[in-house]
Amino acid sequence: VNSFTFAKMYEQAHEVYMRRCLQLARLAAGHVAPNPMVGAVLVHKGQVIAEGYHQQYGGPHAEVHCIQDALQNHPDKIPLSTLYVSLEPCAHFGKTPPCADLIIRHQIPKVVIGCRDSFEKVDGKGIAKLKAAGIEVIVGVLEKEAIALNKAFFTFHQLTRPYITLKWAQTANGYISEEGKTRLMISNDYTNRLVHSWRTEHAAIMVGANTAIADDPLLDNRNWMGPAPKKIVFDPNLKVPVSLRLFNTTAVVIILNTIKDAVAGNIIYLKMDKNSMIPDGLRQLHQLNIQSVLVEGGAFLHQSFIKAGMWDEARVITNKELLVSKGVTAPMLSEQVKLKATVLQNDEIIYFKNQNNSFVHAGTALL
Ligand code: AOF
Ligand code: ZN
Numbered sequence: 001v002n003s004f005t006f007a008k009m010y011e012q013a014h015e016v017y018m019r020r021c022l023q024l025a026r027l028a029a030g031h032v033a034p035n036p037m038v039g040a041v042l043v044h045k046g047q048v049i050a051e052g053y054h055q056q057y058g059g060p061h062a063e064v065h066c067i068q069d070a071l072q073n074h075p076d077k078i079p080l081s082t083l084y085v086s087l088e089p090c091a092h093f094g095k096t097p098p099c100a101d102l103i104i105r106h107q108i109p110k111v112v113i114g115c116r117d118s119f120e121k122v123d124g125k126g127i128a129k130l131k132a133a134g135i136e137v138i139v140g141v142l143e144k145e146a147i148a149l150n151k152a153f154f155t156f157h158q159l160t161r162p163y164i165t166l167k168w169a170q171t172a173n174g175y176i177s178e179e180g181k182t183r184l185m186i187s188n189d190y191t192n193r194l195v196h197s198w199r200t201e202h203a204a205i206m207v208g209a210n211t212a213i214a215d216d217p218l219l220d221n222r223n224w225m226g227p228a229p230k231k232i233v234f235d236p237n238l239k240v241p242v243s244l245r246l247f248n249t250t251a252v253v254i255i256l257n258t259i260k261d262a263v264a265g266n267i268i269y270l271k272m273d274k275n276s277m278i279p280d281g282l283r284q285l286h287q288l289n290i291q292s293v294l295v296e297g298g299a300f301l302h303q304s305f306i307k308a309g310m311w312d313e314a315r316v317i318t319n320k321e322l323l324v325s326k327g328v329t330a331p332m333l334s335e336q337v338k339l340k341a342t343v344l345q346n347d348e349i350i351y352f353k354n355q356n357n358s359f360v361h362a363g364t365a366l367l
Contacts, residue, residue, distance in 0.1 A: 013046070014084070014112055014138070014141045015141060015142055017041055017043055017048070017082075017084040017112070018084055018086065018112065018114055018141045018142040018146070019142065019145075020039070020041050020048065020051070020084075021038075021039035021040055021041055021062075021084050021085060021086040021114065022039060022086050022114070022142065022145055022146065022149055023039065024039030024040070024041070024051055024052070024053040024062070025037040025038050025039035025053050025054070025062070025086050025149060026039075026149070027039075027053055027055075028053055028054055028055050028056070030200070030201070030226055030227075031055065031056055031057065032054055032055070032056065032057045033057065033152070033153075033203065033291060033292075034057075034153070034156070034203065034289060034291040035054060035057050035153075036054070036087055036117075036149075036150040036153040037053070037054065037086075037149055037150060038053060038054045038061065038062040038085065038086050038087045039051075039052070039053040039054075039062050039085070039086050040052050040053065040062040040063050040065070040066040040083060040084060040085040040086070041066065041083075041084045042066055042067070042069075042070050042074075042077075042078070042081045042082070042083050042084075042108075043081055043082045043083075043084060044074065044077040044080060044081040044082075049070060049073065049074040049077055049081065050066050050067070050069035050070035050073065050074065051065075051066055051069060052064065052065025052066030052067070052068070052069055053065060058095045059095075059096075060096055061089075061090065061096055061099050062085060062086070062087075062099075063083065063085055063089055063099040063102060063103060064096065064099065064102060066083070066085075067102060067103075067106055078106050078107070078108060079106065079107040079108065079109065080109070081108060081109075081110075082108075082109075082110040082111070082112060083103060083108050083110070083111045083112070084111075084112045084141075085099075085111065085112075085113055085114065086113075086114035086115070086142075086146045086149065087113070087114060087115060087117050087146065087150070088113050088115070088116045088117040088122060088124070088126045088127055088139070089102075089103055089111070089113075089126040089130065090117065090119075090121075090122050090126055091121075091122055091125035091126040091128075091129050092121040092122060092125070094121070098126070098129070099126070100125075100126045100129040100130055101129070103130060103135070104129070104130065104133040104135070108135065109135060109136060110135065110136040110137075110138075111130055111135055111136070111137050111138070112137075112138045112141055113127065113137065113138065113139045113140070113141070114140075114141060114142055114143060114145070114146030115139070115140065115143045115146040115147050116139060118154055118157040118158050119153075119157050120157070127139060151163060151312070152203075152291050152292040153291065155292075155312055155357070156286065156291045156292070159357070160283065160286050161279075161282035161283060161285070161286050161310065162203070162204070162282060162285050162286060162290050162291055162292050162293045163291065163292040163293070163312050163313075164282075164292075164293055164295060164305060164310060164311040164312050164313070165198070165202065165292070165293070165294045165295065165311075165312065165313045165314070165315060166295045166302050166305060166306075166311050166313070166314040166315070166331070167195065167198060167294055167295065167296050167297075167314070167315045167316075167317075168296070168297050168299075168302060168314075168316060168317070168330060168331065169186040169187050169191065169316075169317040169318075169319065170186065170316060170317070170318050170319070170330040171184075171186060171318075171319055171322040171323055171324050171327075172318060172319060172320050172321065172322055172323050173323050173324070174329055174330050175324045175326075175327040175328065175329055175330065176297070176298070176299055176327070176328050176329070176330050177298075177327045177328045178324040178326065178327040179324075179326040179327045181327075183214075183215060184324065184327070186317070186319045186322060187317060187319070187347075188319075188345065188346075188347070190344050190345050190347070191317050191344065191345075191347050191349075192223060193223045193224065194317075194344065194349070195296075195317075196221045196222065196223040196224035197221075197224045198294055198315065199219075199220075199221040199224070199229050199294055200221045200224045200225070200226035200227070200229065201226075201292075202229050202292045202293060202294040203229060203230060203290045203291050203292045203293065204229050204230040204231065204232050204254070204285070204290050204292070204293045204294070205219050205229050205230075205231055205232065205293070205294050205296060206231075206232040206233070206234055206293050206294070206295045206296065206301070207219065207232075207233060207234070207295075207296050207297060207298075207301070208233075208234045208235075208297065208298050208300055208301035209233060209234065209235040209236070209237070209239055209240050210298055210300065211296070211297050211298040211301070212233050212235070212240050212244055212246065213239075213240060213241075213244070214298075216244055216245050216246075217245070217246060217296075218245050218246060218249075219231045219246045219296075220249065220251070228251045229251070229294070230251060230252045230253070230254060230290065231246055231249070231251055231252070231253045231254070232253075232254045232255075232256060232285070232293065233246070233253065233254070233255050233256070234256050234277075234281070234301055235255050235256065235257050236256075236257055236258045236272070236274075236277060237257070237258070237259070238255070238257045238259050238260075238269075240255070242267070247267070249266070250266065251266065252266050252268060253266060253267045253268070254267075254268045254269075254270060254285070254288070255267060255268070255269045255270065256270050256272050256277070256281045256284075257269060257270070257271060257272065258271060258272055258273075258274045258277070259271065268288075270284045270285075270288075272284070277304070278304050278305060278307075278308040278310055279308060279310065282310060295311075298328070299328050299329070299330070299331055302331040303331055303332075306331060306332070306333060306334070309354075309356060311354050312353070312354050312357055313351065313352065313353055313354065314331075314333060314336070314351070314352040314354075315349065315350070315351055315352075316330070316349070316350045316352070317347050317348075317349050318347060318348045318349075318350070319346060319347055320346050320347065320348055321346045333352055336352045336353075336354070336355070337352060337353045337354075337355045338350060338351070338352055339351040339352065339353050
């Protein structure tokens with residue numbers, strides 16, 4: 001066995017343990033946002049002796065759970081083990097004390113990290129702290145997967161705007177509405193429920209003023225379990241009446257407009273710059289800590305996001321049996337990477353990724 005093979009073996013071993021971290025991290029899906037999902041394992045002589053993950057927003061981080069597990073079962077082995085963690089250990093006092101300090105205190109000699117944390121209070125400081133304490137640190141094992149796992153979190157912190165998912169439903173021949181009809185029923189019970197699961201996985205849902213008025217949607221997630229997303233109406237000229245059904249809710253409703261900043265009950269009016277509505281609107285949503293938005297149309301709003309280049313993913317539902325002869329055509333994506341297509345009943349569901357946002361890698365965990 002030559003040294004090259006040894007190197008390869010170690011690399012693969014790192015990946016095996018990191019894969020377990022990612023698996024653990026995913027157990028918290030839906031429970032930790034806007035925090036990232038994070039998993040950790042402690043390995044002693046090739047054996048996993050402890051595991052942990054960030055389980056609850058505001059609760060202990062992955063490293064804390066993992067080290068607690070080790071303290072119960074293998075306390076003597078901790079200073080002789082390697083800690084694997086899918087995200088850089090934190091260095092700040094947030095809702096919990098810094099994980100880097102905990103690792104140092106327990107004299108763990110080596111830490112293998114999936115990817116760096118781009119949250120400004122961490123952003124390399126955790127790695128620096130560990131190194132300064134003499135700990136051997138390896139960064140970037142299964143990095144693409146680790147980033148993809150928390151794609152909204154990284155987009156939010158690196159691009160200072162929410163992660164944007166565009167969603168629309170179209171007929172077999174590419175129309176999203178039919179001329180002369182107020183409502184074209186493209187979706188069915190299956191796709192409706194799917195859309196509600198998508199809504200639940202985002203921090204907010206957005207529609208344009210015309211769609212809000214024409215469809216009078218509830219914009220809630222009643223057909224899926226989980227926290228209620230905020231509702232956003234893109235209404236530059238404030239023409240949407242508050243008598244619409246979407247306002248009849250305890251959820252926060254944000255109205256992006258060009259006229260006023262104000263708060264009225266659960267309604268927040270945010271004034272955007274007329275000349276750069278999308279970038280400025282998104283900047284303000286970032287300030288409100290909204291990490292991800294599902295944009296549900298209509299076509300004009302979708303096109304505005306596409307034109308601004310400010311979108312990350314598109315999810316298109318095509319009813320393969322429905323044809324109309326005249327209407328509004330579906331948005332066009334110029335830069336698109338087709339990631340996956342599935343068929344649900346009579347519908348094809350296609351996922352696209354904006355390839356210009358290169359740092360959000362299409363790892364296995366993307367979808
Ligand atoms: C870690 N391990 O398991 C997680 C980390 O408010 P706090 O104290 O919970 O801190 C939240 C920030 O900590 C979050 O924005 C992210 O940067 C990092 N999350 N760090 O060391 C973990 N979940
Ligand atoms: Zn931490």
